[in-house]
Amino acid sequence: MPQAIPYIAVALAGVSTVKQIQAGNKADRLADANAKLQEKQTAEESRRLAREQKKVESTAKARAAAGGATVEGSQAMFLSDMKAEHSKELAWLQSAGKQKASVTRQGGSNARSQAQAGALGTAANAGFSAYQAFGT
Numbered sequence: 712m713p714q715a716i717p718y719i720a721v722a723l724a725g726v727s728t729v730k731q732i733q734a735g736n737k738a739d740r741l742a743d744a745n746a747k748l749q750e751k752q753t754a755e756e757s758r759r760l761a762r763e764q765k766k767v768e769s770t771a772k773a774r775a776a777a778g779g780a781t782v783e784g785s786q787a788m789f790l791s792d793m794k795a796e797h798s799k800e801l802a803w804l805q806s807a808g809k810q811k812a813s814v815t816r817q818g819g820s821n822a823r824s825q826a827q828a829g830a831l832g833t834a835a836n837a838g839f840s841a842y843q844a845f846g847t
Contacts, residue, residue: 717844724837728830735826742819746812753808757801764797 771793775786 721837721841724833728834731826731830735823738822739819742815746815749812757805760801
């Protein structure tokens with residue numbers, strides 16, 4: 712029975728190596744799924760924000776018109792500034808969403824790389840142990 716221990720150790724190291732690689736791949740897939748969800752959430756938040764901004768702009772125009780003002784001069788400048796600020800706000804939201812998704816994907820890629828490095832170490836140790844046990 713003691714002669715079987717090195718064989719068992721090598722077999723367990725092989726299983727551990729495979730499991731580490733699988734865990735890394737799973738972490739990468741999970742990160743990608745989370746990134747896709749973040750992208751969808753950002754798209755929906757952007758859609759809602761754009762819609763709300765249009766309502767605010769329309770309300771401002773309507774109030775100006777109801778007060779008898781024409782949309783020129785300071786009113787036009789105000790509306791122009793409002794639209795510019797709304798555009799910046801929307802662009803920031805979209806950029807931040809893309810960055811969050813990118814960081815999430817990078818985290819998954821890093822986890823996969825770490826798992827692969829660990830698997831390589833496990834396989835190398837198993838090979839060294841097998842060489843010591845069976846040497847030639």
